[in-house]
Ligand code: HEM
């Protein structure tokens with residue numbers, strides 16, 4: 148600041164080396180920076196998902212159409228989900244696991260959502276179809292490959308999920324996520340991102 | 341290095357122009373009369389090759405953009421249209437796709453040259469840093485370009501990379517959403533990647549101008565690392581000596597380029613990318629283009645948590661760190677000697693470093709759990725959890741025995757039978773090589789300057805050329821050049 152130091156700094160009671168011109172410089176630069184930031188904001192924010200993209204962030208799925216022992220894959224806003232109709236054997240398998248041995252402990256019930264009447268529906272399992280390792284879509288009954296634990300097998304680096312979508316083996320750190328969804332009727336679910 | 345200009349306008353027009361916009365003078369001083377060390381070898385020709393690569397990518401890219409459609413429902417078809425229907429479309433696309441690889445080949449040679457001859461040391465730090473900036477921009481450009489043809493690898497490769505960015509702490513998820521413009525890779529992503537893929541090469545061109553400007557302030561380095569002391573004795577004018585030498589190298593380079601374009605255009609391509617993107621089906625092996633493999637290997641090599649930092653995040657940090665470390669190189673290397681010709685220890689460690697980088701490339705291309713080589717013979721393995729829920733493993737040689745044992749276990753044990761192989765995994769190789777990569781920069785570079793005893797260096801460039809006092813290896817420089825300036 149001393150660059151602009153005036154020859155008579157004390158004449159008008161200012162600190163040595165600081166002048167009104169310094170003040171004007173700082174004030175002007177601040178206003179300019181504020182202006183730049185204000186203009187930059189819309190140019191950054193335009194990168195965010197657009198309104199029509201956001202509007203496509205939920206979908207209804209008729210779970211009664213999913214064949215027993217198989218699954219369907221739903222894309223919502225480009226994000227894939229599994230909706231699986233589990234057999235009784237698969238449900239038993241999911242329930243018989245000793246939770247404390249799991250990498251990401253969770254009971255099978257905690258991975259289900261209640262029907263309109265408040266009861267759980269163990270035959271329908273809804274999970275994210277994104278492997279928690281690096282995001283591949285695991286293979287499942289639809290592809291004829293379910294891995295060692297009967298659930299899903301990720302071909303990318305070999306993660307294995309069980310019939311509750313819990314991680315059992317391989318590099319993935321977490322269970323397949325359970326998306327936000329509700330039963331609107333006993334057969335219709337609504338999944339949202 | 342840019343001494344007083346020797347340009348003398350001859351015609352009336354050039355005199356008139358020189359007084360108003362000395363652009364001919366600029367060209368003359370930087371490309372004709374620029375004093376260049378007389379001992380540059382062929383490793384110094386890659387700068388010119390790189391400039392040509394950029395021009396080739398821009399020209400072919402602009403042509404492709406005339407036929408390409410950046411829309412997820414049409415992108416793949418438009419690339420097929422370029423390949424089949426557009427006259428010479430196949431040629432232009434193959435030049436562009438292979439050109440990206442050639443560009444990276446050249447930039448890697450150029451960078452290893454810099455590492456070996458200490459080109460990043462004072463006074464060339466800024467020149468080096470601008471080079472690393474160009475390299476980063478190239479990686480971003482190539483990554484986004486690879487998404488455009490909208491094949492399976494385009495889609496799933498970009499999903500993996502954007503997920504990695506999403507794994508960064510705090511800012512990660514927001515940056516990822518802003519990058520994608522949606523919840524997953526889709527139309528908004530493809531459009532912005534196309535826009536940026538078109539833009540970035542011109543940004544690169546801008547940084548290249550700064551790079552060359554910085555070069556012309558401090559002058560070329562040279563294989564001896566000894567600075568130019570006497571412009572007359574140590575240097576020759578750029579033209580014709582280096583225009584011809586660079587030109588010859590360019591001819592060889594273009595020959596190799598053409599062999600790829602015309603005979604092996606898909607040699608480096610992935611067949612999966614000839615299948616249109618399908619978000620619901622991941623290809624079995626997602627691998628980036630060859631030139632990004634070493635970094636992919638570093639990413640995958642981290643399979644362990646350190647304290648509270650999970651493996652995935654560590655991998656991402658290691659990957660970005662392995663590139664960003666190059667910015668600090670001028671200050672990590674403590675040796676005063678530029679050229680490794682006179683650094684016996686550094687030279688050997690450098691060779692190991694190059695091998696490590698190439699090795700990492702192979703690691704990146706292979707499955708982490710696959711074997712580099714196998715030891716012992718395969719056995720059968722039954723895995724189950726015992727009554728206390730602990731994981732147990734038992735080995736067998738015969739299938740009948742193994743299967744009988746598996747069947748004898750209760751269902752709750754969740755027994756599984758598989759082939760157990762033993763050997764040396766790619767994962768382990770990548771961990772060793774990645775460790776060496778970091779140790780080379782963070783430990784060896786700072787340490788060597790202190791402990792290494794360099795060999796005697798020639799007194800001057802002229803000395804090294806005329807008396808061949810250097811390391812004895814003759815440089816391929818224009819030694820017989822007539823002493824033009826004398
Ligand atoms: C630094 C320079 C550049 C690099 C490294 C680069 C790299 C790439 C790569 C790797 C691809 C994918 C090729 C494939 O597999 O098909 C690609 C595609 C494409 N690039 Fe570039 N590019 C560069 C400059 C440009 C420029 C300047 C433009 C436009 C002006 C452009 C336009 C395109 C288009 C339209 C495609 C899609 C068509 C296709 O896939 O062949 N590129 N680029």
Ligand code: FES
Pocket residue numbers: 278279280281282283301302303304305306317318319
């Ligand atoms: S992405 Fe599924 S195992 Fe790596």
